[in-house]
Amino acid sequence: MQTIVWYKFAAPAAFYPLAGRMIPWCWGLAALSGLAGLWLGLFVAPIDFQQGEGYRIIFVHVGASWMSMFIYLVMAFWAAIGLAFNTRLSGMMTRALAPTGACFAFISLWTGAFWGKPMWGAWWAWDVRLTSELVLFFLYIAFIALTRAIDDVRRSDKAGAILVLVSVVNIPIIYFSVSWWNSLHQGASVSLTKSPSMASVMLWGMLLCAFSMWMYSIAVALIRVRGLILERERNTEWVRALLIQEEK
């Protein structure tokens, strides 16, 4: 039973309306949890006795970093599915997720810099996580540039999938090498994690913000997938029927 449902929605024609129904819910959840999270983070959470008000950027920063990493994994998942089963939808998923992931990586880098300025006195430190995040950002850019450069849809999807899978295998190695490099070159390393036990209200704020970003990513990715479906299936019967219906 499960498998039947799964295959049914793997077809773009069936997925299109499903995605359409999901999008408003995701937007709603994103808005609600985002507002709640920011309210907790900006107004309820106490001032950090070491970092003052500046620390409040973590409510955006942490979620964005999580999402940027998580989205790459999801892309790798879809890439593997696409290469293994040759499904059309997976290529579109991978493609639709990339800009959101790149965006979060970018936000994570900037908020990291904003946080770093008062904390370390510098916009940028060659910290392991910041550096790895930057590399991740490069990987997103490479994916987007490669898939946009190939006009043929099938080739573009497959090439992108190979790149994502190769990168995902490489990411742990890169992370290891960067932390190795960092441990040798930087005597006094700045640590972001070893903050004293976090107040639970801060944790909740962070989790809510992360959840909101999660919902936002799904919503935006689904919108993009719907666009891609219409573009790629424009010559099929069901898209024509749909367009005629919408015009009425």
Place this chain on the structure above:
Amino acid sequence: MFAFIAHVIRRDLSLALRRPADLVAPLCFFLIIATFFPFGIGPEPELLRRLAPGILWVGALLSTLLSLPRMFADDFADGTLEQMALAPYPLGLAAFGKAIAHWIVSGLPLALLSPILGLQFDLPPDALCVLFFSILIGTPALSGIGAIGAGLTLGLRGSGVLLSLVMLPLCIPALIFGSGAVDAVMTGISPRPYFFLLAAFSTGSIVFAPWAAAAALKISLE
């Protein structure tokens, strides 16, 4: 199987030797990069010695990048790649042979040239030796990963820039371990762990990357 790989390597080498100018150009580029850095940062030997491993390694990386787009492009244009894909062996083996051949005409000369450039930076003899071996061991990784990039960007417009975008982030470990080895020996630490890691990375890349490259090539040929 080994005979097939050997044929591919021999073929690529004999083709490369017919165009010696193409072999020398990346080496000259390497030379120029290494020579230009002191102009930018000043001639203090202490500073140059400190920066040499990184500069030389980045130079080697960029020079490799120059010769990569042509790894498959010529064969793609004249139909030979198609024939390789139809040979009774997996395309991955052909890609492996071509990556090895690429290393012989690009990585090996870079390694041989590097100690001479190291002299410009006043590197001590043991550092020169480590530099040579680190580039020798590290460049196969660049050829392997480069093969993936070259396969993915085959026949695209602006493929050179795309290739560097795709390939450079994946090469970071080679850069870190390679220049780290030279750094280590200059600060009096044993470069051995770096060599082991570099060798592991290189071996992994040269063994696995050709299969990913072959998958990329098959897509390009469709």
Place this chain on the structure above:
Amino acid sequence: MLEALQIECQRGDQRLFQGLNFCLNAGELLFLQGNNGAGKTSLLRMLCGLSEPVSGEIRWRGENIRRMNERFRGELCYLGHQNAIKEDLTPLENLMVSTRLHDETLDEDAALKALVEVGLSGRAELACRYLSQGQKRRVALARFAQEKRPLWILDEPFVALDTQATRWLSQVIGAHVERGGLVVLTSHQAIDIPAGRIHPLFLG
């Protein structure tokens, strides 16, 4: 031996053909015709396994060629639009290299003989970039003088050849079919192949 079942081919958004079926047995030749853009080359590339049909399957000796991979390619000899020869190498080197890549053994004497057969005597040691278009095509075709693999797939083999070379190639193809080989070829010209059963197939 070579079967196509319900093949569908698309290029971009356009469907070139669908529901294409044929079966080719030993000692038969499939003469593929059609206008430009009808999908002749696309079909040949599918038959080689270079690209995949959108739907349908291709079988060799009753087995899907996708699953056979190297075993199928070991019985196949393909001549594409491009000659797959290197301008920097001589005809002799080109011939030796291409046979080796296909895991065949050809000694130098046999290679020289094949080159003489295609009318390249005295040019064996000259770099290919000094040859004319027709002569380059002959270098690519020299492989077939000694080729013993059962399935030949030839994309426009007669292009750029003069009458003499055309006659030679027709004879080689004819002899191959006579021996029990299979040939799939495209051509815009009428072909005059001396032996075997010729099945014409029109696309588009």
